[in-house]
Amino acid sequence: MPLNKLQFKPGINTELTAYANEGGWLDSDKVRFRFGYPEKIGGWTKYSVNAFLGSCRSLHNWRALDNSEFLGVGTNLKFYIEEGLTFYDVTPIRATTANAATFSATNGSTTLTVTDNTHGAITGDFVTFSGAATLSGAITAAVLNIEYKIASVVNSNSYTITSAVAANGSDTGNGGGSVTAAYQINVGIDTVVPGNGWGAGFYGRGTWGSGATVVAGGENIRIWSQDNFGEDLLFCIRDGVTYYWDKTNGVNTRAVTLASVSSSAPTIARQVAVSDRDRHAIAFGCNPFGSATQDKLLIRFSDQENLTDWESTATNTAGDLVVGTGSEIVAAVETRREIVILTDASVHSMQYIGPPFTFGLSQISLGTSVAGANSAVAVNDSVFWMGNDRFYLYDGQVITLPCTVLDTVFDDFNYTQSDKVDASVNSKFNEITWFYPSGGSNSNDRYVTFNYQEKVWYYGSLGRSAWLDRSIKEFPIGASTDGYLYNHENGVDADGQPLTAYIESSPVDIQDGENFAFVRRLLPDISFLNSTSGANKEVTFTLKMENFPGTGYTQSYASNVTDSATQNHVRIRGRSVGLRLESDNLGVTWRLGNPRIDIRQDGRR
Numbered sequence: 001m002p003l004n005k006l007q008f009k010p011g012i013n014t015e016l017t018a019y020a021n022e023g024g025w026l027d028s029d030k031v032r033f034r035f036g037y038p039e040k041i042g043g044w045t046k047y048s049v050n051a052f053l054g055s056c057r058s059l060h061n062w063r064a065l066d067n068s069e070f071l072g073v074g075t076n077l078k079f080y081i082e083e084g085l086t087f088y089d090v091t092p093i094r095a096t097t098a099n100a101a102t103f104s105a106t107n108g109s110t111t112l113t114v115t116d117n118t119h120g121a122i123t124g125d126f127v128t129f130s131g132a133a134t135l136s137g138a139i140t141a142a143v144l145n146i147e148y149k150i151a152s153v154v155n156s157n158s159y160t161i162t163s164a165v166a167a168n169g170s171d172t173g174n175g176g177g178s179v180t181a182a183y184q185i186n187v188g189i190d191t192v193v194p195g196n197g198w199g200a201g202f203y204g205r206g207t208w209g210s211g212a213t214v215v216a217g218g219e220n221i222r223i224w225s226q227d228n229f230g231e232d233l234l235f236c237i238r239d240g241v242t243y244y245w246d247k248t249n250g251v252n253t254r255a256v257t258l259a260s261v262s263s264s265a266p267t268i269a270r271q272v273a274v275s276d277r278d279r280h281a282i283a284f285g286c287n288p289f290g291s292a293t294q295d296k297l298l299i300r301f302s303d304q305e306n307l308t309d310w311e312s313t314a315t316n317t318a319g320d321l322v323v324g325t326g327s328e329i330v331a332a333v334e335t336r337r338e339i340v341i342l343t344d345a346s347v348h349s350m351q352y353i354g355p356p357f358t359f360g361l362s363q364i365s366l367g368t369s370v371a372g373a374n375s376a377v378a379v380n381d382s383v384f385w386m387g388n389d390r391f392y393l394y395d396g397q398v399i400t401l402p403c404t405v406l407d408t409v410f411d412d413f414n415y416t417q418s419d420k421v422d423a424s425v426n427s428k429f430n431e432i433t434w435f436y437p438s439g440g441s442n443s444n445d446r447y448v449t450f451n452y453q454e455k456v457w458y459y460g461s462l463g464r465s466a467w468l469d470r471s472i473k474e475f476p477i478g479a480s481t482d483g484y485l486y487n488h489e490n491g492v493d494a495d496g497q498p499l500t501a502y503i504e505s506s507p508v509d510i511q512d513g514e515n516f517a518f519v520r521r522l523l524p525d526i527s528f529l530n531s532t533s534g535a536n537k538e539v540t541f542t543l544k545m546e547n548f549p550g551t552g553y554t555q556s557y558a559s560n561v562t563d564s565a566t567q568n569h570v571r572i573r574g575r576s577v578g579l580r581l582e583s584d585n586l587g588v589t590w591r592l593g594n595p596r597i598d599i600r601q602d603g604r605r
Contacts, residue, residue, distance in 0.1 A: 003521075003523065003596040003597070003598055004510065004596060004597050004598075004599055005594050005595075005596050006505075006508065006577075006579060006594065006595050006596065006597060007023070007594050008023055008024060008025055008505055008579075009023055009024045009025070010025075010033045010036040010037070010038075010454060010456045011024070011025065011033060011404055011451075011454075011455075011456025011457055011458060012024075012025050012026065012027065012028050012404060012405055012456075012457055012458045012459060013025065013026065013404040013405070013457075013506075014026055014027070014404065014405050014407065014408040015403075015404050015405070015406060015407060018506045018507055018549070019506070019507065019549045019576075021506040022506055022507065022508055022509065022576075023506070023508060024505065024506050025038070025503055025504065025505050025506070026504060026505065026506045027502075027503070027504045028458050028459065028460060028501075028502065028503040028504070029459075029460035029461055029500070029501060029502055029503075030460050030461075030462070030499060030500065030501040030502075031458060031460070031501050031502070031503045032429060032431065032449065032451070032458060033451060033454060033456050033458060034429065034454075034591075035454075036454065037591060037592055037593060038503050038581075038591075038592050039589070039590065039591040039592065040492070040499070040501040040583065040588075040589045040590050040591075041489075041499075041501065042488060042489035042490065042491070042492065042589075043488075043489075043490060043491040043492045043493045043494055043495075043499050043589075044478065044486040044487060044488045044489075044490055044491070044494060044495055045486065045487050045490045045491055045495050045496075046484055046485070046486060046487075046495055047085070047477055047484070047485035047486055047487050048082070048085040048086070048087070048484070048485060049085075050085065050086060050087055051482075051483040051484050052073055052075055052078065052080055052087050052483055052484075052485075053075060053077045053078050053483070054075030054076045054077030054078055054187075054190070054222075054483075055075055055076050055190050055222075055443070055465050055481065056073055056074065056075045056465055056466045056479035056485075057074060057075070057076070057221075057222070057223050057224060057374065057420070057422070057465055057466050057479075058072070058073070058074035058223070058224035058225065058226055058235075058374075058466055059071065059072065059073060059074075059466045059467070059468040059477060059479060059485075060072040060226040060227065060228065060233070060235075060468070061468055061471065061472050061473060061477075062228040062231070062233075062472070063231075063472060064231035064247050065230075065231050068083065068247075069083065069472060070082065070083055070233070070247075070251075071083075071468075071477075072226045072233055072235060073087065073479075073485075074222075074223075074224030074226060074235060075222070076187060076188040076189065076190045076221065076222035077124070077126075077187045077188070077222075078091045078126075078184075079091045079092075079224065079235060079243075079255065081233070081245065081251050083251050088251035088252060089254075090245055090251070090253070090254050090255045091126070091184045091185060091254065091255070092184065092185050092241075092243050092254055092255045092256060092257065093182050093183065093184060093185075093254055094120065094183045094184060094185045094186065095119075095120060095183045096180060096181065096182045096183070097116055097119070097180070097181045097183075098178075098179075098180050099177055099178055099179065099180075100116050100117065100179070100181070101114055101115065101116040101129065101132075101175070101179040101180075101181040102114070102115050102116075102174035102175055102177075102179070103115075103132070103135060103139070103144065103173075103174055103175040103179075104174065105135055105137075105139055105163075105167035105171040106167060107167055107168060107169045107171070108166055108167065108168075109166060109167055110162050110163045110164070110165065110166050110167070111151070111160050111161075111162060111163075112139070112160065112161050112162075112163050112167070113154065113158055113159075113160050114127075114158060114159055114160070114161060114181075115157060115158045116157070116158070116159075116181055117156075117157045118156055118157065119156070119157065119158075119159065119181075119183065120156075120183065120186075121150050121153060121159055121183055121186070122150070122153060122186050122187070123150055123151070123152055123153050123159075124149065124150060124187045125149070125150045125183065125184060125186055125187055126147055126148070126149055126150070126183075126184040126187070127147070127148055127150060127161075127181055127182065127183050127184070128146070128147040128148075128181070128182045128184075129144050129145050129146070129148070129175075129179055129180070129181055129182075130145050130179070130180045130182075131145070131176070131178045131179050131180050132144035132145050132175040132176055132179045133173065133175055133176030133178075134173070135167070135170075135171040135172065135173040135174070135175060136170045136171060136172055136173045137167060137168040137169065137170030137171035137172075138165050138166065138167055138168045138170075138171060139163060139165065139167050139171045143163055143164060143165060144175055148161040148162075149161070149162075185237075185241075187222070188221065188222020188237065189220075189221050189222060190221060190222070191221065191417065191442045191443075192221060192416050192417055192419065220238055220239055220419065221419050221420065222237065222238075223237075223238040223372075223373050223374065223419065224236065224237060224238070225238070225270075225271040225272050225273065225373070226272070227272060227273045227274040228274065229274050229281055229307050231247045232244065232245060232246050232247050232248075232307075233245040233247075233255075234258065234272050234274065234281060234307075235255070235272070236269050236270075236271060236272040236283075238270055238271065238373055239268065239269075239270055239285070239294065240268060240269075241257055241258075241259075241267065241268065242257070242258040242259075242265065242266060242267075242269055242272050242283065243255040243256065243257055243258060244256055244257070244258045244260075244261050244307070258307075261307070261308055262302075262307065262308035262309070262310060264289060264308075264309060264310040264311040264318075265283075265302070265307075265308070265310045266283040266286035266287050266300055266310065267287055267292060268286060268287050268292070268294045269283040269284060269285055269286035269287075269294075270284050270285030270286070270296060270328070270329055270330075270373075271283075271284040271285065271329070271331070271332055271373065272284070273332060273334060273339070275301075275334065275339065275352065276334065277352055278304060278352045278358075279304055279305045280301040280302055280303075280304055280317070280352075280358070280359075281301065281302040281307050282299065282300070282301045282302075282332075282339070283299070283300045283301075284299050284329045284332045284341070285297065285298065285299075285328060285329040286298055286299070286300050288300075288320070289310065289311055289312070289320070295322070296327065296328035296329060297322055297323040297324075297326065297327070297328065297329060297343070298320060298321075298322055298323075299320060299321045299322070299323065299329075299341075299350070299359075299361075300318075300319070300320045301317075301318060301319060301320070301358065301359065302318050303316040303317050303318040304316075304317045304358075306318075317355060317358045318358075319357070319358050319359070321350070321359060321361045323341060323343055323346075323348055323361065324363065325343060325345060325346040325348075325363055325366060326343025326344050326345040326346045327343070327344055327345070328343060328344055329341055329342070329343055330342050330343060330344055330370045330372070330373060331370060331372075331373050331374070331375065331376045331385070332350075333376045333377065333378045333383050333385075334378060335378045335380065335381045335382070335383060336380060336381050337351070337381055338350060338351045339351075340376075340378070340383045340394055341361075342368070342370045342376055342385060343370075344369065344370065345366065345367065345368065345369070346363055346365060346366045346367075346368060347363070347364050347365040347366075347368055347394060347398050348361055348362065348363050348364060349361070349362050349364050364394070364397070364398060365394075365397075365398035368387060368392060368398060369387035369388040369389070369390075370385055370386070370387055370388075371385070371386040371387060371388060371418045371419075371421045371436075372418050372419040372420065372421045373419060374419075374420075374421060374422045374423060374466075375418075375421040375422070375423050375434065376423055377423035377424065377425055377432060379425055379427070379432065379452065381395065381396075382394065382395040382452075383395075384401070384423065384432045384450065384452070385423060386421055386423065386434050386436070388415075388418075389410050390403070390406065390410075391403050391406075391450065401450065403450075403457055404456075404457050405448060405457045405458075405459050408459065409436070409446075409448050409459065411439075412438050412439045412446075413436060413437070413438065413439060414436075414437040414438060414439050414440075414441060414442065417437040417441075417442055417443070418436075418437075420436070420437055420443065420444055420465065421434055421435070421436045421437075421444075422434070422435045422436075422444065422464065422465060422466055422467055424464075424467030424468075424469065424476075424478075425467075425469040426469060426476055426488075426489070427469050427470070428470065428476075428489065429451070429489075430451055430452055430453035430454070431449050431450070431451055431452075432449065432450045432452060433447050433448070433449040433450075433467070434447065434448050434449075435447050435462070435463075435464045435465070435467070436448070443463060443465070443481050444463055444464060444465050444481070445461060445462075445463050446459065446460070446461055446462070447459060447460055447461070447462050447464070463480060463481045464478040464479060464480060464481075465479050465480070465481060466478070466479040467479070470489075473487075474487070475487035475488055475489055475490045476488045476489060491532070492530065492531060492532060492587060492588065492589040493532075493586055493587060497586075498584050498585055498586045498588075500582070500583070500584040501582065501583055501584075502580060502581065502582035502583075503580070503581050503582075503592075504578065504579070504580040504581075505578050505579045505580070506578065507544075507546050507549075507576035507577065507578045508576055508577055508578070509575065509576045510574075510575065510576060510577050510597075510599050515575070515601060515602070516547070516573055516574060516575060516602040517573070517574070517575070517599050517600065517601050517602055518571060518572070518573050518599070518600045518601075518602055519543060519545070519557075519570055519571070519572050519573075519577060519597050519598065519599055519600075520569065520570065520571055520598050520599075520600055521567050521568070521569055521570065521597065521598035522541060522543060522559065522567065522568045522569075522570055522595060522596075522597055522598075523566070523567050523595060523596040523597070523598070524541060524561045524565055524567075524568065524595050525592070525593035525594050525595045525596070526539065526561060526581075526590050526591065526592055526593060526595070527590065527591040527593070528563045528588065528589070528590055529589075529591065530589050531563075531587055531588050531589050531590070532587040533585060533586060533587030533588050534587070536585060536587070536588070537562055537563040537585075537588055538560050538561065538562050538583070538585055538588065539560070539561055539581060539582065539583040539585075539588065539590050540558055540559070540560055540561070540580075540581070540582050540583065541558070541559055541560075541561050541568070541579070541580075541581055541595070542556055542557065542558040542559075542579070542580040542581075542582075543556065543557050543570060543572055543577055543578070543579060543597070544556040544572075544577065544578040544579075544580065545572045545573060545574030545575075545576070545577055545578075546574055546575065546576045546577075546578070547574050547575055548575070553578065554574060555572045555573065555574060556572070557570040557571070557572045573602060577597065579595070
């Protein structure tokens with residue numbers, strides 16, 4: 001018999017049965033499709049040897065007028081501005097007390113108790129002391145006058161910190177009477193806590209006896225939005241305060257509240273942005289002018305080119321709009337022509353129309369959902385987002401994206417942590433990727449990708465909590481759960497470790513009726529272009545044989561294929577054959593073509 005070409009349809013399809021998906025792929029990890037063929041994704045290396053504290057959920061890159069380059073990094077514990085691969089802590093100060101804090105120590109213990117009346121701190125907060133004096137023993141002024149993380153809160157007037165050295169019997173002082181304590185804003189929570197039973201969360205939510213979702217103190221997990229206003233930075237805690245960092249003051253100066261710069265600015269908002277086309281600062285889901293009460297459907301915008309004037313008058317372009325559908329704005333995404341606003345139930349378009357109204361707002365869809373604040377992303381004039389059980393596209397109209405891995409994603413999805421979903425763009429490969437938490441994980445450990453040029457889907461496992469497409473930077477940047485940023489599509493390995501990748505097909509019939517067949521040869525068609533492993537370029541091809549639909553594979557034959565291989569001899573028997581390709585070697589990347597198999601007919605049984 002002639003050689004038979006194994007040619008598969010692009011993309012992963014898990015919605016069909018294995019035989020209905022004949023000629024298709026059914027499983028993969030760290031594999032993408034390009035020109036219809038699968039290849040291993042690019043590797044990654046550390047962006048900086050310096051780590052950040054907390055879980056990063058926001059990245060924003062911009063250049064100043066002097067061409068200096070900055071990266072805003074928002075975590076649940078801190079806010080940093082990176083310059084020159086160094087993370088500068090610009091976390092705002094919540095309160096400062098002078099001549100109030102005192103210290104007490106216990107012999108042999110590293111735990112220090114700090115007394116500072118009505119300190120307002122919570123466990124995990126950061127405080128920096130200055131002006132403290134030595135406690136007469138091991139706890140010197142140099143030990144005290146640094147930043148500390150609050151280990152526990154005793155009461156509203158005292159808390160504990162952990163010293164780098166243990167106290168001795170001479171540490172009987174209180175640190176002097178001239179201590180200044182600078183308290184950073186309260187840290188945010190990192191994980192939603194699931195409740196149990198009726199009343200755990202919103203009263204009556206769900207059915208009797210069902211679990212509900214609650215968060216510590218009634219808060220959301222800490223999510224930041226940020227955008228540069230010229231060379232300065234605006235950034236906002238979701239349902240919290242908006243802050244302002246002035247580049248002129250340098251990276252060693254902390255950010256301040258926007259309200260300290262502008263008395264008319266919103267004091268609470270869900271999200272902030274700067275309209276690139278018309279240079280208005282915009283607050284979504286904020287408090288009205290003259291009120292401190294948040295309206296989660298209210299949009300306010302500043303005067304054009306003026307960050308400090310948010311009060312609407314006859315002589316400026318400041319103003320407000322109210323979204324008429326839904327109960328809260330979840331996300332706002334800017335495209336080249338408009339700002340697309342996603343509520344929990346609808347989609348709206350906000351467009352600049354000029355004086356006297358400045359912006360216009362129109363509803364474009366109803367009955368949609370959105371997974372979280374970071375689950376939507378723009379590509380040119382289109383917006384892609386993940387909903388509660390499907391994916392959406394807006395490109396002038398809202399449509400549901402047909403998805404060939406839909407059940408695979410949403411049947412293994414931790415809905416209590418849906419706010420952690422992060423939508424990302426990898427423009428070099430025409431990819432939209434959503435990083436999300438699987439059913440058994442409280443952090444993002446899985447991804448699903450839509451190639452918007454080839455209209456195919458694929459998925460895999462990778463823990464990233466925030467992403468920034470390449471623009472100013474040479475490579476896309478991903479924030480990992482290990483506290484580091486990584487340059488992606490850089491090399492072929494996982495920061496010096498082998499990057500394991502695989503793809504597996506559905507069975508393909510090689511005989512009809514009751515006939516069986518032997519596969520006796522495999523002729524691989526694979527390229528190792530861009531591999532860095534020298535002579536050790538190798539992947540594993542596994543052919544699997546099945547006798548009847550749904551019975552599973554009864555035989556398999558694995559063979560290692562190198563860049564010099566022309567054929568591999570095998571001998572397996574069945575009615576249909578499946579292919580698995582995998583690699584776990586350092587320095588190896590690959591692209592699959594159309595392998596061929598040599599089939600010999602067998603008898604019946």
